[in-house]
Amino acid sequence: MKRRLTMFLACMFLSLGMAMAQTHVTGVVISDEDQQPVIGAFVKVLGTQNGTQTDLDGKFELDVQAGAMLEFSYVGMTSKKVKATPNMRVVLESNSKTMEEVIVVAYGTQKKSAFTGSAAVVKADDITKVQVTNAVDALKNKVSGVQMTQGSGAPGSSSRVLIRGIGSITAGGAPLYVVDGSPFDGDIKSINPQDIESLTVLKDAASAALYGARGANGVIIITTKAGRADRGTITVDAKWGVKSRAIPDYEYVTDPAAYYELYYKGLYNYAADPVDGKGMTPEQAYAWANANLTASNSYGLGYNVYTYPAGQTLIGRNGKLNPNATLGRMVTGADGQQYWLQPDNWIDAIYSNALRQEYSATAVGNTDKSTFYGSINYLDDKGITVASAYKRFTSRLKADYQINDWLRIGGNMNYSHYTINSANGGEGTSADSGNMFALTRIAPIYPLYLRDANKNIMRHEASGLDAFDYGDNQSGGLGMSRPFMGGSNALSDNRVNLDFTEGNTFNGVGTVDIRFLKDFTFRSVNSVYLKESRSKGTTNPWFGLYATDNGSVSVSHGRNWSYNYQQTLNWKHAYGLHDLDVMAGHEYYRMVTTSLNGTKSNMFDLNYSELSGAAVTRNTNSGNSLYNTEGWFGRVNYSYGNKYFGEMSYRRDASSIFHPNHRWGNFWSLGGAWLISKESWFNAPWVDELKFKASYGSQGNDNIDPFLYTNTYRIISSDNAVAVVKRDRGNEKISWEKQGMFNVGFDFSLFRQRLSGSIVYFDRSTKDMLAFFSLPLSYGWAGYFDNVGDMSNRGLEIELFGDIIRTRDFKWSANLNFTTYKNKITRIADANKTMWLDGVQGYNSGSYFYGEGESMYTFRLKKYAGVDPETGKALYWQDIYKKDASGNFETDQNGQYIVEKTIKTDNAEKASYHLCGTSLPDAYGGFGTSVAWKGFDFSIDFGYQIGGQVYDGNYASAMNHNRGSAMHVDLLKAWSPENKGSNIPRVQSQDQYTTSSSDRWLTSASYLSLQNINLGYTLPAKLTRKVGLSKVRIYAVGDNLWVWSKRQGLDPRQSISGSVSNVIYSNVRTISGGITVTF
Incomplete structure (x- = not known):
């Protein structure tokens, strides 16, 4: 009994001791910036696996040993270690120091403080603020040194991207895209923008040299979102919007009466001109001009849409419309049927507001050894013209798994399916030009439809559609012919003809990370990309270009298949104040492209749009191409005391583009940085961080056509026999266009991170540019390519970020980026120096002059x-x-x-x-500001360009007396005997020199655009958590809202070369509203 009592007392005291050693800890974790709860922060007992996460109020509970140390951590905040006490209040500080940020670089990541090159990062929040089909469009006006042009607003169209100027005359200038560490030759539109964590632009050669041949024009690294280790969430986003034309028409004469009067004036002046005209008296000129005004001959407009009393003229002797004339006219065809003529607004009939809707859902989760991210997205982007649209479905699954302490594997798969309906060109022109040309340039006097005597639109019996007026006397023998775009009608082309593409893309990336010994890491990244697309186009059998052939059908199929194998070995070690990071690697890339197409005419049924549904073969063709690169590379990063940094890299690359004897090239870089603000002697309290950096690197550009090193031929049919025709002569000595870039500047952060930014000077030089040399016809060859030219781009980039106000409830920030550079051709082959012009030797191509010491896009014009x-x-x-x-x-x-x-x-x-002068601007960039107050957030972004010139051929055409095409209102201010001081020549028919190509049509390329406005409201957490939601945000967003340029209708953003056109799909503005819900 005594023994049992002793054991009982011992157990009781032991239990009491254990209970006394355990402590129940509660507390809250808040942010130092806004004093708001930090949701999902990790709270962990140091040295153990015992831990928890904060709830929606930032609160936590945890049983710990008395005196235990707790570690508090959260993404984007500095971890903190605190001794456990009752009722804890822990404040986490934002890890927002400029130099502490980690950026994605070639084959890895690096602290910004140690980075010696120039890079810019656009993060997920900025990407999701804009409504883009192509995520790269989120870079517009956001990054210094990056120029983007938008040639077309058609659904699914993409921008052209240039980084730090123009690197070549002949070779391509597009940057290399890298997705999750692997080079990507696919369509960026296949990636859902909401799946992207960041876009990193590597601008200098030291940053991009490790990519060798393919990184000469800069690199854009796309990092997709991954699973998070802190908590799991599900997010649903939906947005609905309206699209409209962003660029108005030029200021054309739109009133039919005014147009007839202006056209009559040109006929009258021609008839009365004694030198270049007919030399008639005023009375004769008046009669002749009226007789030919609406005639279907080489002078007239072909159509009269006014009714006026018999015996009178449409235009009076005062040059004004007959006051007795009324709009609309009844005519009788040769078939005895009556037709009603009235002008229509062609633009309004084709262009209309369109809907854009997008839905996405993402799921993020984790276990103790794995994370995953999954998403689906659906986009329905209708065009602002009839029969144009882009639809896309994407899905992504990204996961990684820590098998053990030394092995981690990951996978990332993206699938997309898309369809594109394009505006059909008609008249044998490209898909989005022919019809647009007719729309924007046709005179305001022509009917769009055929109408009966009751003024009703007639029906076309064979097609069952509205009967369109093709302006070629196709109905009833009316005896009228439209001189401008006769035989075409844009609306019918869009409604009847088909231009449809459907495709699928798949991109898969697999990674393996192996840690061994102590400081070594081996990483293998293997990716595959596959794109299959099929296009169909038809032209109808009733009207238009192929009506006499009973319609036509074209079908094409294309496949792009590529894979990339990449292996890297890293060694990191620290010796006291010395940090060393060494990497060596190998990469192999292969891309295979195949194509197959055919066209047949004499269709059985327009609805059966396959080659088997037509009888007459017009053409068939197929082809394939192969492109390989292989490279061995290495990099050494060194730092001393986190104050002095050095980096050097080397890559030896081979490209199948060149002859086997010239396929290998050597590319390298050196860089250094000095964190001045860490020096003991540096004493400027208002300077938080100041870093000086400099680098130089060399690269090669192989972005040229294949097989230039060998003779090429065309195979044709000659009397049904095979004939081989010479094309270009090969030159096996051609090799890389070599590029070198010097980069020097400062990164800084001032006034406790209230102002940060960078100032960088760059000097980018290109050596051995490829040029084409024509050969005499007697050689049989058209010509050959050789490496003979040099070019330079020198400029300055400035980026500023201001954190103006930062309180608990109110935040206000602003940003500005500025770029200026000068492009110069520094060497041209002697054989191409065919002329002198204004003291400069070079050669011309079209309206441009390529001369030593001049910009690439220098205009050669008459004055x-x-x-x-x-x-x-x-x-x-x-x-x-x-x-x-x-x-x-x-x-x-x-x-x-x-x-x-x-x-x-x-x-x-x-x-x-x-x-x-040149088309290249003196400066370009963007600026914006954002405000947040309580749950509201607002941001606005602008883009600008200063200087440069545009050759406005659209305006030139509209300033001419062309038969049946639109005329600009400026012609109303033309010279006349009463207005001799005008700088606009007299309006005169048949005058071949009035609008001759000259510097008269050069217009400033400066612009200011309102790029984006975003307004949102996040519901209070107290409200959302009651219904089990983590976050709810409603928002409105507008993109490409307004642009100011020198002339209405002119959009200098179309092209960097200064060539603009109104024969393309107008750029669009989009205004949407949406909601984001996080569970």
Whole structure:
């Protein structure tokens, strides 16, 4: 009994002791920035697996040993270790120091403080603020050194991206895209923008040199979202929007009466002109102009849509419309049927507001050894023209698993299915040009439809559709012919003809990470990309280009298949204040492209759009291409005391583009950085961080056509026999376009992180640019390529980020980026120096002059000299060359004619060419600001460009007296005997020099655009948690809302070369509303 009592007392005291050693801890974790609860923060007993997470109020409970140390951590915040006490209140600080950020670099990540190159990061929050089909469009006006142009607003279209200027005349200038560590040649549109964690732009050669041949034009690294180790969530987002034209028409004369009056004026002036016209009296000119105004001949418009009393004229002697004329006219065809003529608004009939809707759902989760991320997305992006649309479905699954302490594996798969309906071109033109051309350039006097005597739109019996007016006298023998785009009708082309593409893409990436010994890590990244697409196009058998062939059908199939194998070995070690990071690697890439297409005419049924549904073969073709690269590379990063940093890299690359004897190239880089603010002698309290950096790197560009190193031929049919025709002569010595870039600048953070940014100067040089050399016809070859040119781009980039106000309830920040650079051709092959122009030797191509010391896009044009005040004719400057006593032209030491004097001439053919500036801007960039107050958030972003020139051929065309095409309102201010001071020549028919190509049509390329506005409200957590939700945000967003340029209708953002067009799909604005719910 005594023994049992002793045991009982011992157990009791032991239990009491254990109970006394255990402590129940409660507390709350808050953020130092806004004093709000930190939801999902990790709370862990140091040195154990015992831990928990904070709830929706930031609170936690945990049983711990008395005196235990707790570690508090959260993504984006500095971890903190605190001794466990009752009722704890822990404040976590944001880890927002500029230099402490980690950025994605080539084959890894690096602290910004140790990074010696130039890179910019656009994060998920900024990407999801904009409504883009292609995630890269989120970079617009956001990153210094990045120029983006949008040639078309058609659904599914993409922007062109240039990084730090133009690197080549012949080779491509597109950057390399890297997705989750693997080079990606696929369509960026196949990636859901909401799956992207960040876009990192590597701008300098030191940053991109490890990518060798493919990174010469910069690198854009796309990092997709991954599972999080802190908590699991499900997020659903839905948005609905309306799209409309962002760019209005040019200021055309839209009133039919005013158009007839203006056109009549040109006929009258021609008839009365005694030199270049018919020399008629005023009365004769009046009668002749009226007789030809609406005639279907080489002078007239072909259509009269006014009714006026018999015996009278449409235009009176005062040049104004007959006051008795009324709009609309009844005509009788040769078939005896009556037709009603009235003008229609072609633009309004084709363009209309369109809907855009997008839905996505993501799931993020984790276990103690794995994380996963999954998403689905559906986009329905209708076009603002009939029969244009883009639909896309994407899905992604990304997961990783820690098998044991030394082995981790991961997988990332993305699938997308898409369909594209394109605006059908008609008239044998490209898909989004022919019909757009007719729409924007047709005169406001022509009917779109055929109408009966009751003014009702007629039906086309064979098709069952509305009967369209094709302007080619196709119905009833009306005797009328439209001189502009006769035989076409844009609306019917879009409604009847088919231009449809459907495709699937798959991208898979697998990773293996192995840690061994102590400081070694082996990583293998293997990826595969597959794209299959099938396109179909039809032209109807009733009207248009192929009506006489009973319609046509075209079918094509394409496949892109690529894979990339990458292996890297890293060694990291620290020796006191010395940190060393060494990496060596190997990479192999292969891409195979195949294509198959055919066209047949004489269709059985328009609804059966397959080749088997037509009888006559017009053409068939197929092809394939193969591209391989292989590289061995290495990098060494060194730092001392986290104050001095050095980096060097080397890559030896091979490309199948070149001859086997010239396929390998060597590329390298060196870089260094100095964190000045860490020096003991540095004493500037207002400077948080200041870093000086400099680097130089070399790269090679192989972005050229294959097989330039060998002779190429065309195989044709000659009397049903095979014939081989020479094309280009090969040059086995061609090799890389070599690029070198020097980069120097400062990164800084001031006033306790209230102002941060960077200032960088860069010098990018290209050596051995490829140029084409034409050969005489007697050689049989068209020509050959050789490495003979050099080019440079030198510029300055500035990026500023201001954290202006930061309180618990209110935050206000702003940003600005600025880039200026000068492009210059520094060497041209002697064989291509075919002329001197204004003291510069070079050659011309179209309206551009390529000369040593000049920009790539330098205009070569004649110079406009105004208007002859007496005749109203356009004048141009003509150089008169000096002659010697024998009547021969004198030349200077360069063999160039010496100009004796310059005179004005009204014959543009005699005018002299001159250098007329460049299309490249003096500066470009963007700026914006964002505000957050309680649950509200607002941001606004602008883009700008200063300087440069655009050749506005659209305006030039509209300033001419062309039959049946639109005319600009500026012609109403043209020269006349009463307005002799005008700088616009007189309106005159048949005048071939009025709108001759000259610097008259060069217009400033400056613009200011309102790129994006975003307004949102996040519901209070107290409200959302009552229904089991983590976060609810409602928002409204507008993109591409407004642009100011020198002239209405002009969009300088179309092209970097200064060539703009209104024959393409108009850029669009989008305004949407949406909701995001997180569970």
